[in-house]
Amino acid sequence: MLRYALKRLLSLILSLAVASVVIFAVIEIAPGDPASFMLGVNAQADTLAALRAELGLDVSKVERYFNWVGGMLVGDFGTSYTYRTPVSQMITDRLWVSLPLALYALTLSTLIAFPAGIYAAARRGKSGDLAVMGATQLGIAVPNFWFAMMLVLIFAINLRWFNAGGFAGWENGVWTGLHSLTLPAIALALPQAAILARVMRSALLDILAEDFMRTARAKGLSRRQALWRHGVRNALIPVLTIIGLQFSFLLAGSIIIEQVFYLPGLGRLVFQAISARDLIVVESVVMLLVFAVIMVNFLVDLAYAAVDPRLRSRT
Numbered sequence: 001m002l003r004y005a006l007k008r009l010l011s012l013i014l015s016l017a018v019a020s021v022v023i024f025a026v027i028e029i030a031p032g033d034p035a036s037f038m039l040g041v042n043a044q045a046d047t048l049a050a051l052r053a054e055l056g057l058d059v060s061k062v063e064r065y066f067n068w069v070g071g072m073l074v075g076d077f078g079t080s081y082t083y084r085t086p087v088s089q090m091i092t093d094r095l096w097v098s099l100p101l102a103l104y105a106l107t108l109s110t111l112i113a114f115p116a117g118i119y120a121a122a123r124r125g126k127s128g129d130l131a132v133m134g135a136t137q138l139g140i141a142v143p144n145f146w147f148a149m150m151l152v153l154i155f156a157i158n159l160r161w162f163n164a165g166g167f168a169g170w171e172n173g174v175w176t177g178l179h180s181l182t183l184p185a186i187a188l189a190l191p192q193a194a195i196l197a198r199v200m201r202s203a204l205l206d207i208l209a210e211d212f213m214r215t216a217r218a219k220g221l222s223r224r225q226a227l228w229r230h231g232v233r234n235a236l237i238p239v240l241t242i243i244g245l246q247f248s249f250l251l252a253g254s255i256i257i258e259q260v261f262y263l264p265g266l267g268r269l270v271f272q273a274i275s276a277r278d279l280i281v282v283e284s285v286v287m288l289l290v291f292a293v294i295m296v297n298f299l300v301d302l303a304y305a306a307v308d309p310r311l312r313s314r315t
Contacts, residue, residue: 004302005302008298008301008302009298012294012295012298015294016290016291016294019287019290019294020065020069020287021065023283023286023287023290024061024065024068024283027279027282027283027286028061028064028279034055034057034081034277034278034279035048035051035052035055035057035081036048038051038081038082038277039051055081056078068280068283068284072284072287075088076088077091077280077284078280078284079280080273080278080280080281081276081277081278081279081280081281082273082276082278082281083278087280087281087284087285088284090269090281091266091269091284091285091288093264094264094265094266094268094269095266096170097167097181097258097263097264097265097266098251098254098258098265098266098267099251100177100178100181101181101184101185101188101250101254101258101263101265102188102247102250102251102254103247104178104181104182104185104189105184105185105186105188105189105192105250105254106189106192106243106246106247106250108185108186108189108193109188109189109190109192109193109196109246110193110196110243112189112190112193112197113192113193113194113195113196113197113200114196114197114200116132116135116136116193116197116200117132117196117197117198117199117200117201117204117239118200118201118204118227118232119132120132120133120197120201121200121201121204121205121208121227121231122227124205129201132197132201133198133201135194136193136194136195136197136198137194138194139190139191139193139194139195140191140194140195140198142191143191144187144188144190144191144256144257145187145256145257145260147186147187147190147191148183148184148187148256148257148260148261149260151183151186151187152164152165152183152260152261155183156183162179162180162182162183163180164261165260165261165262165263166180166261166262166263167180167181167263167264168180181263183261184254184257184258184260184261184263187257187260188250188254188257192246192249192250195242195246196239196242196243196246199238199239199242200235200239203235203236203237203238203239204227204231204232204235206235207231207234207235208226208227208231210234240300240303241300244296244297244299244300245296245297245300247296248292248293248296248297251266251289251292251293252289252290252292252293254266254267255267255268255270255271258271259271266285266288266289269281269285270282270285270286273285
């Protein structure tokens with residue numbers, strides 16, 4: 001197990017190194033100079049040169065890359081070009097919105113998907129199964145920003161149960177903060193719940209066809225008892241993989257939902273930084289999100305290997 005973990009860790013480090021090069025290269029070749037953007041087209045050449053030196057833009061791109069990577073290794077993400085504050089502080093402030101939102105949405109998605117997938121598998125081919133599969137197909141097809149706008153229209157404008165946007169802040173209480181994140185979390189959770197429910201159903205149907213399930217039925221267990229005692233537990237391995245991938249997506253891919261609800265999260269920070277040509281913020285936030293995705297995949301691989309020793313023997 002240790003040998004497998006070390007190999008996966010080496011793969012993680014190499015992936016992060018490649019990702020850092022790609023992120024830096026793609027963002028740096030984007031048109032527009034941050035200093036020129038901040039000072040305007042009529043800026044004097046000496047003023048522009050002084051600002052470029054202050055921002056660290058007067059050195060080669062290779063040197064800037066290694067300065068950026070070296071700083072991240074010690075927790076220093078640099079200073080925002082626009083706000084003149086440490087990027088690490090900006091990320092920390094926004095992470096306290098994006099991370100709870102992702103966990104909230106993942107919890108809702110799991111609570112919806114597990115019963116729906118189990119219910120559909122237990123009633124394969126019947127009206128209940130068809131209803132669940134139809135609902136999940138709709139959930140996959142409809143974009144989450146449309147769900148978000150419908151939720152605002154119904155629950156914020158018509159019923160006035162929630163605010164249409166903004167974040168109340170955790171300093172006003174956990175319940176107040178969660179109340180602010182409820183509509184965004186539902187908008188993010190519904191499409192993911194549709195995917196997870198279909199995976200749960202498919203995994204359960206595969207398990208139900210296994211020999212050990214037939215043996216359990218032959219020993220006197222009803223179909224429902226065999227499903228709950230043996231089927232659900234064995235079907236969790238592929239489902240847990242999808243949950244891990246969904247958490248990565250919810251953390252890194254909520255930019256549109258954060259824009260719809262005006263949430264001060266990482267996604268909105270990236271959007272604002274791109275608009276202001278604040279390259280150091282964009283690079284650092286994207287790198288952090290890539291790290292989160294790769295780390296989740298790394299943990300999922302370790303969990304897989306712990307459950308299934310055959311994976312360790314193949315590497």
